[in-house]
Amino acid sequence: MEAWKHFNPVRIIAKHDARKELPQILSHYIDMSALLSPRSDTPQAVVLYSLLLVTSAGMIRRKTADLLMADIPATWSVCEISPEPDLDILDQKIQELREQEKSKGKILAVIALGGGSVMDSAKAIACGLQTEFKTPLHAWLRDKKELNVSPLPLILLPTNAGTGAEITPFATIWDNKNKKKCSLAGEACFAKVALLDPSLTLSLPWVDTLYGALDAFSHALETLWNTTATPMSLSCAQTALSLVMENLPIIEEFPQNIEARSKVQEAACISGMAISQSHSSISHSISYPLTLHYKVPHGLSCSAFLLPIFDLVEKENAWKIPLDNDFKKQLRDFLKKYAPHKLVRDFCNKEQTQNLVHEMFTPERAGTFVLNLNGNDIKNILENGFTS
Numbered sequence: 001m002e003a004w005k006h007f008n009p010v011r012i013i014a015k016h017d018a019r020k021e022l023p024q025i026l027s028h029y030i031d032m033s034a035l036l037s038p039r040s041d042t043p044q045a046v047v048l049y050s051l052l053l054v055t056s057a058g059m060i061r062r063k064t065a066d067l068l069m070a071d072i073p074a075t076w077s078v079c080e081i082s083p084e085p086d087l088d089i090l091d092q093k094i095q096e097l098r099e100q101e102k103s104k105g106k107i108l109a110v111i112a113l114g115g116g117s118v119m120d121s122a123k124a125i126a127c128g129l130q131t132e133f134k135t136p137l138h139a140w141l142r143d144k145k146e147l148n149v150s151p152l153p154l155i156l157l158p159t160n161a162g163t164g165a166e167i168t169p170f171a172t173i174w175d176n177k178n179k180k181k182c183s184l185a186g187e188a189c190f191a192k193v194a195l196l197d198p199s200l201t202l203s204l205p206w207v208d209t210l211y212g213a214l215d216a217f218s219h220a221l222e223t224l225w226n227t228t229a230t231p232m233s234l235s236c237a238q239t240a241l242s243l244v245m246e247n248l249p250i251i252e253e254f255p256q257n258i259e260a261r262s263k264v265q266e267a268a269c270i271s272g273m274a275i276s277q278s279h280s281s282i283s284h285s286i287s288y289p290l291t292l293h294y295k296v297p298h299g300l301s302c303s304a305f306l307l308p309i310f311d312l313v314e315k316e317n318a319w320k321i322p323l324d325n326d327f328k329k330q331l332r333d334f335l336k337k338y339a340p341h342k343l344v345r346d347f348c349n350k351e352q353t354q355n356l357v358h359e360m361f362t363p364e365r366a367g368t369f370v371l372n373l374n375g376n377d378i379k380n381i382l383e384n385g386f387t388s
């Protein structure tokens with residue numbers, strides 16, 4: 001038999017209004033009485049402990065962040081994150097939070113309310129606040145120091161359904177200064193709890209819903225042509241693909257359908273489970289330069305060339321497990337219908353993508369693909385994507 005292993009310590013709670021469980025969940029990890037009566041007995045009565053909410057401008061504007069914080073009457077700090085988090089900006093935010101701790105009290109736990117960028121940033125911050133490095137993310141990501149910390153307890157509430165960051169031990173951080181995508185990875189990047197509350201995704205516009213679903217779809221499909229796939233990841237991948245294909249069209253027609261929203265959220269989490277074992281592959285490898293140079297949103301860039309890669313795997317019969325023809329037809333029809341290979345043309349043209357081939361071919365990602373490819377093969381994939 002082929003050896004395989006599986007490890008994932010994240011507690012998942014998926015239910016309607018799961019966000020309301022936050023106070024109770026938090027009490028498993030921190031001393032709530034200290035948090036809720038935080039002032040010292042000294043005449044200055046300084047605040048001793050606090051919580052940190054990492055979130056997006058949208059969640060603040062729509063007051064969702066306020067509602068969440070109102071459930072726990074503690075001292076809160078709020079850290080606002082923009083899409084595709086930048087390494088230097090995150091370092092700066094960690095320094096600011098350390099300064100704030102002097103007046104607002106030591107942060108006992110980090111709660112993230114947002115999409116992949118927010119959750120990835122929260123992972124970096126939960127690690128960064130626990131170290132004595134002056135610039136911890138630099139140290140880990142530019143100088144490749146080992147990520148060997150016990151992070152603050154981290155609870156993630158995804159507000160989209162896509163990256164699966166709530167379940168993976170990875171955080172993507174962008175080093176814009178050096179035009180590089182960095183990955184913070186390791187057990188320190190696992191959250192304690194993922195609270196999957198589909199009502200948090202109801203206000204997500206269609207385009208973000210689509211890009212998120214395409215990201216989850218990519219994670220699952222990339223597992224099926226991945227040399228590191230395991231029986232567990234392959235099973236997760238097939239389930240996630242079916243859930244996306246069945247439920248995304250329902251959301252497209254009825255955006256407020258909470259059942260369909262919950263199923264796509266489930267798919268994102270399950271495909272995150274798949275890549276947390278099997279990693280992503282060639283399609284993600286192609287995507288990162290597109291995001292760095294042309295600001296293609298992640299869910300679109302990683303799915304933009306799935307169709308030509310799908311056809312290549314099919315031609316070479318290189319699937320990691322046999323798939324029935326009906327299922328393969330459904331997968332291909334889904335890609336044709338939502339057409340990420342066409343949507344990407346709003347951001348860059350064929351020549352622009354082909355000029356980036358040397359950056360797309362990263363051994364750690366391209367190396368997990370079931371076929372041996374060279375730069376010319378990637379060029380052909382790009383060509384076929386633009387002519388499909």
Ligand SMILES: [Zn+2]
Pocket residue numbers: 163215218219284298302
């Ligand atoms: Zn992805």
